[in-house]
Amino acid sequence: MVKISSNFDAGNIEVIEAENTGNIRLRIRKDHNSDFYQWFYFRLSGARGQLCAMTIENAAGAAYPDGWENYQAVASYDREEWFRVSTIYHDGEITIQHIPESDSVYYAYFAPYSMERHHDLVSQAAVDERVHLNAIGETLDGQDLDLLTIGEMAVGKKVIWVIARQHPGETMAEWFVEGFLERLLDHEDALSRSLLEKAVFYVVPNMNPDGSRRGHLRTNAAGANLNREWENPSVENCPEVFYVRGKMDETGIDLVLDVHGDEDLPYNFIACFEGIPDIDIARLDLAYDYQQCLMQLNPDFQTEKGYPKPPAGTANMTIGTNQLAHRYQAVSLTLEMPFKDTVDTPNPQTGWSPERCRKLGHANLDAIAAVITRL
Ligand SMILES: [Zn+2]
Numbered sequence: 001m002v003k004i005s006s007n008f009d010a011g012n013i014e015v016i017e018a019e020n021t022g023n024i025r026l027r028i029r030k031d032h033n034s035d036f037y038q039w040f041y042f043r044l045s046g047a048r049g050q051l052c053a054m055t056i057e058n059a060a061g062a063a064y065p066d067g068w069e070n071y072q073a074v075a076s077y078d079r080e081e082w083f084r085v086s087t088i089y090h091d092g093e094i095t096i097q098h099i100p101e102s103d104s105v106y107y108a109y110f111a112p113y114s115m116e117r118h119h120d121l122v123s124q125a126a127v128d129e130r131v132h133l134n135a136i137g138e139t140l141d142g143q144d145l146d147l148l149t150i151g152e153m154a155v156g157k158k159v160i161w162v163i164a165r166q167h168p169g170e171t172m173a174e175w176f177v178e179g180f181l182e183r184l185l186d187h188e189d190a191l192s193r194s195l196l197e198k199a200v201f202y203v204v205p206n207m208n209p210d211g212s213r214r215g216h217l218r219t220n221a222a223g224a225n226l227n228r229e230w231e232n233p234s235v236e237n238c239p240e241v242f243y244v245r246g247k248m249d250e251t252g253i254d255l256v257l258d259v260h261g262d263e264d265l266p267y268n269f270i271a272c273f274e275g276i277p278d279i280d281i282a283r284l285d286l287a288y289d290y291q292q293c294l295m296q297l298n299p300d301f302q303t304e305k306g307y308p309k310p311p312a313g314t315a316n317m318t319i320g321t322n323q324l325a326h327r328y329q330a331v332s333l334t335l336e337m338p339f340k341d342t343v344d345t346p347n348p349q350t351g352w353s354p355e356r357c358r359k360l361g362h363a364n365l366d367a368i369a370a371v372i373t374r375l
Pocket residue numbers: 166167170260261
């Protein structure tokens with residue numbers, strides 16, 4: 001019997017009709033208490049060898065409908081290896097067409113990063129003696145908010161923060177952190193060891209565990225968009241930002257990387273803090289040097305395309321990158337990766353992928369090394 005199901009960690013789909021594999025009709029569920037939706041993740045079982053056409057009827061009303069242009073969904077048989085499958089956007093609907101080679105196949109908006117995998121990541125990192133794990137607070141669903149501290153604070157050391165996945169559907173952000181930590185904790189990597197002599201790293205691999213487990217695109221359990229809460233976070237509505245910003249107030253920040261995915265733009269790029277009221281040109285130049293270095297190290301990254309730069313004094317200070325640049329006089333960077341693929345360096349088989357996210361994570365350590373003495 002053919003069945004579609006999504007009642008698992010990070011799953012999201014509503015089945016309208018799945019009688020005929022040639023015309024399966026689906027809808028994406030909205031984030032709780034919110035109108036945002038675009039993340040989907042479901043299993044199709046019992047359809048080996050059959051041509052399946054799975055149409056998501058409410059694609060046009062998703063948060064970023066332009067995100068469906070030139071978009072290919074991902075699929076996996078073993079939930080380790082994800083590949084792209086034929087996807088067409090037409091008349092406000094997307095249709096995924098695929099002949100599964102197994103009776104169990106998963107489809108998703110991007111390679112999922114489940115809360116179970118998050119626990120693997122955090123506990124494996126915590127085995128390293130240089131790492132401290134602090135559960136700095138609880139989410140509204142009662143999950144731990146995990147902060148990894150790597151290295152010990154000492155006079156003269158820089159403070160570097162990496163936060164990822166404020167928007168839970170942007171799973172590429174946690175794949176990135178996986179690569180970043182993998183290299184930072186590699187004892188055989190001289191660059192990482194030298195960085196750890198110069199800086200302490202505070203890493204929040206997943207800012208939004210509730211949205212992640214619930215299969216949300218953009219919000220937490222209360223429907224709050226965390227990246228609009230940094231000016232005045234309430235513990236009732238967004239404990240995630242409340243606790244993390246509280247910890248940042250204790251440590252201060254020299255450089256912070258806030259890692260995201262962009263539904264629409266087929267590029268890796270960084271958005272800075274040009275629009276804050278008290279802009280310091282020297283700090284902004286450091287942010288641009290960081291990007292130049294990253295581009296040379298990893299051609300998947302570029303600086304031509306990205307978000308428009310707001311004029312000084314017009315920044316939205318509820319956004320993490322702006323608030324942190326202002327609050328701590330930090331070099332504050334929003335790193336965006338694509339859901340689709342990079343136009344300049346495409347890989348049609350996988351599109352933008354977990355492995356490429358990890359490699360970009362590695363390269364960011366080189367970029368940090370290039371600017372660290374000037375922070
Ligand atoms: Zn985002």
